[in-house]
Amino acid sequence: MPTQPPPLDKSSSAKKPRRRRTKRKTPSPSDNEGMPQRSPRALSTSLESIQIYPRTPKTPRSGDSRYAPEDAIDEVELSLLNDDERLEDDRILEEEMGRLAPTRKPISQKDKRSMGLLVILYLIQGFPLGLALGSVPFLLREHLSYSQLAIFSLASYPYSLKLLWSPIVDSFFIPSIGRRKSWILPMQLIIGTIMLVISFNAEEYVNNPSDHVYLISAAFTLLVTFSATQDIAVDGWALTLLSEENLAYAATCQTIGLNTGYFASFTVFLALNSQTFADKWNIPRLPLGTYLQFCAAFSFAVTLWLLFIKEDKETTEEDLNIVTVYKTMWKIVKLRHVQTLCILHLFSKIGWAATDAVTHLKMVEKGLGREDLAIAVLIDFPFQIFGGYVAGKWARGEKPLRPWMYAFWPRLVLALAATLLVYWFPKPPIHLAFFALLVVQTVTSSFAGTIQFGGISAFHTRIADPVVGGTYMTLLATFTNMGGTWPRYFVLKGVDAFSIANCHIKDIGGELTVKAAECVSEHGKQSCTDLGGECITERDGYYIISAICLGLGVISVIFHMIPTARKLQSLPMSKWKVYQ
Missing domain, CATH: 3.10.20 (Ubiquitin-like (UB roll))
Incomplete structure (x- = not known):
């Protein structure tokens, strides 16, 4: 990525020696400031020994005394011109800028195929995550307390700790297979195998979970761990699979694929697993074991399909070794603004932590049928897809964090609305008006969440280095995921403690x-x-925990989240580089 020239100090420009005006034939990189530019991702990398061919001129390093800031020189030159010469110079400059200004091209067929591939790969991740974070806790809630569910919630932690082994994924690969496919293929085979093994005793685990709570937690912990490893490779592949002008759509592909798999394993499965739903529509009930076998077969089929897809080789002069990648990761972590961003992620979801972890469980506990919940979320699903598309387009500009910041207040208000819905939840049967209100709250809340996810993901792809893309993206995604994961255990424990x-x-x-x-x-x-x-x-300890989370969320948004995000967004891309 190019190093941006330092900002011009106009107070010192008048002290510079007078220079003879020379007519420029091509503008310098600093002349292009203020006009749309291509993403700087392919210009250079965080490892100087690795070359990626540049698409735009490379700006000199700001710390090199051999180079003077071009914008400072230009301002001195223009200040010495008479009116006619200044007009002529401005006309030439405008013509050159218009000639070099990039035009937004339509999405190519290659990018469309790449997007389809990414959606399917992220879909496979959504299957186990939808089970671990969605449907299985609902099935276990009928037999376990919230404190026991807190133990099972630890199964989601590996998805937030994948940073620890992401350098291994970036370092070791088989060149003949491909840098990313070397990990994606075996991970998907293992994911399918684990699902297949669990399916044989799934009904016993669900019907008597108190006897198998640690075994179930261990099995899903392994499942999530291998899904997280596949995610590292897919995130890294997305940075080179898509063209630079369409990199923001990587977040859209992740939103569509991950949410589709998640909702299939959560709401669709819960509805088809319900005996009431099966009797109502005169269809056979879908057992957990059968669904796990379907997911395993899908994972195996996609793995077989990937064997016929060729992965483009990245231009490198030497192989990345694990020591180099870990050192690079450490250099990334030591950047002050990266640390600020990671802290921002850790506490960004505290305001609606109780809503995400407990609200739907409480509604089912108060009489909401699982099939009714499934219908509500199925209505929400098209809005999730639309939200991912909107977020991808909105985040393509110079301010990708803008949608992330704007969605904070709607999410906090909707979290409060969810708590009030639980408080005023009527006794069954639920009348249509209240169910419609529940659907509106679910749709708007998830839409705001999708907008936030798309914005922050686009910002990550904007600043990440493609050579260590898996590590860089995973570092940032780790803290994003951890912001929603670490409060879950304490929220579930707190509900029982205050009840x-x-x-x-x-x-x-x-x-x-x-x-x-x-x-x-x-x-x-x-x-x-x-x-x-x-x-x-x-x-009921739920209301106490929800009030604590909402209070912390409002305070953090006002005094930390939005002000910090604005500062981070205004930083030049060169500040996110490891080597200057």
């Missing part, structure tokens, strides 16, 4: 009240019922 539920048992002599921690789980409620009692929730 007070007692088992009221009536007998001949009166009423006996027993304080029972397990009254917060369906299993505990059933045990209380077997004793002839009823679980009464005197204080």
Whole structure:
């Protein structure tokens, strides 16, 4: 990426010695400031030994004393011209700038095919993530407490810790297969195999989860780990698979593919797995084991298809070794603005952490049918796709973080609305007006989330280096994912910690009240019922946790998130380079 010239200090320009005017034949890189430019990604890399052919002139390093800032020289020259000469110079400059200004080209067929490939690869990631973060917790909630669900929630952590082994993915590969395919192919085979193995005993795991909670957590932890490894390779491939003018659409491909797989494993599966839904539509119920076998077969089929797709070789003078990549990663981490961005990511989702982790579970607990939830989210799915497209177009400009910043306030307001919906949730059956309100809240909230995801992903692709693209993208994505992952465990634990539920048992002599921690789980409620009692929730910790998250979210957005994002967005691309 080119190093931008330092800003002109106009107060010192008058002190420069007078220079003889010379007519320029071609503008310098600094002359192009203010006009649309191509992405600087292909100009240079974070490793100086690796060459990628430039598409635009390379700007001299700002720290090299042999080069003077061109804009400073131009201003001195123009200040010494008379009116006619200045007009003539401006006319020549405008003609040259108009000739060199890039025009936005339509998406090529090659890029369209590449986008289709990326969507399918991200789709495979969405299958296990939709199970681990969506449908399986719903199935387990019928038998486990929120504290036990917190243990299973640890299965999502590898997706946020993939930074630790991303340099390995960037370093080791088989040249004859391809740098990215060397990892994508085996990871997808392993993902399919794990799903196939789990499918044989899936019904036993779901029906008696208390006996297998650690085994289930370990199995899905492995599944998410290999999905995260595949994601590292796909993210790196996206940087070279798409042309530079369409790199922002990599985030759109990820949004479409990941959300499609996620919703297939979450809402579509929950609906088809529900016996009530199956009886209503006179179709057979879809067991978890059967769905896992379908996902495994799809993963195997895509892996076979990839064998016939050739990966373009990257122009390098030497192979990247793991030590070099880890050193490069460490240099990236040491950049002050990268550290600022990572801290920003860690706390950016705290405002709606309770909504993401608990709200839908609470609604199902209060009587919302799983098939009704599936219908609500299925209605939302087209808006997710549209949101990904809008975010991709919106983030193509010079301010890719703009949609990310603008969506903060709608997400906080909608998180509050979700909490109020749980509080005012009616007793079944749910009337149509309330269900319509639930659908509106779900659609608008997910649309705002998709806009934020597209904006921040576009910003990542804008600043990442394609040679260590997997590592750079993964570093940033790690903290983005961790911002939504690390609060989940504490939110689930906090709901039980702040909840007070007692088992009221009536007998001949009166009423006996027993304080029972397990009254917060369906299993505990059933045990209380077997004793002839009823679980009464005197204080629901969900509302306390939700209020804490919303309060922290509002404070952080006002005083940290938006001001910091504006500063980071205004930095020149050269500031994100490891080597200047």
